[in-house]
Amino acid sequence: MIVKPIKTRKVRPGEDNNLYALLDDYLPRLREGSIVAITSKVVAICEGRFAGIGKISKNKLIEQESEYFLPRGKNGFYLTIKYNLLIPSAGIDESNGNGYYILWPGDPQRTANKVRKYLAKKFNLKRVGVIITDSKTNPLRWGVTGVSITHSGFAPMNNYIGTKDIFGRELKYTKTNIMDALGTAAVLIMGEGKEQTPLAVIEDIPFVKFQQRNPTQKELREVRITMMQDDLYRKLLTRVKWRKGGS
Secondary structure (H helix, E strand, C coil), X not given: CEEEEECCCCCCCCCCCCHHHHHHHHCCCCCCCEEEEEEHHHHHHHHCCEEEECCECHHHHHHHHCXXXXXXXCCCCCEEEECCEEEEHHHCECCCCCXXXXXXXXXXXXXXXXXXXXXXXXXXXXXXXXXXXXXXXXXXXXXXXXXEEEEECECCEEECCCCECCCCCEXXXXXXXXXXXXHHHHHHHHCCCCCCCCEEEEECCCCCCECCCCCCHHHHHHHCCCCCCCCCCHHHHHCCCCEECCC
């Protein structure tokens, strides 16, 4: 797998509002079988999804943007759920915001689908994908890793259930989360500071199954596990008093 970061100009809230112009200016000619990673921050800025620091309470903004939240802990952070992801502060961030809180995109799936269709037409491609990425924390670990908020143009999972391991034992539960693995690789390469590389192109990924269409609602549901489903972490997630957010 090859991940190539793409350096761009500074994307500024209130000045940049055309994601496609940014893609036109900086993306190289894509090859068949490529996936374009775009940071959620750039998408949100182009959508006008930001708020001036000092003009609104960050606490109020987090609670409005969350689906569910736990109030601030001693570490100063909210733990929230948004787009079915466990994420600090509903993904709201001040870094590289130039005096603004940057929210998550309003409808990332719609954006990913539109960008995939645009790139397929622009470069005359049959196999091209898109992920919208951000970083997240992980329980019991310091440091952030990447995640894909959403995807388009490829199957997000490789399902091993029903297949056998090298000793003939049948696998009963194993699925590989392709979209988040790609998001982790892309975010690692794009960086967290002043790298100024909010785009990346991922190539040489034979394990990805491309699709010449948007993901179906059934496929999107298969990626997610709700708190009330029989998940490994259900007892942890349901034993705290989540508050309903405004999102």
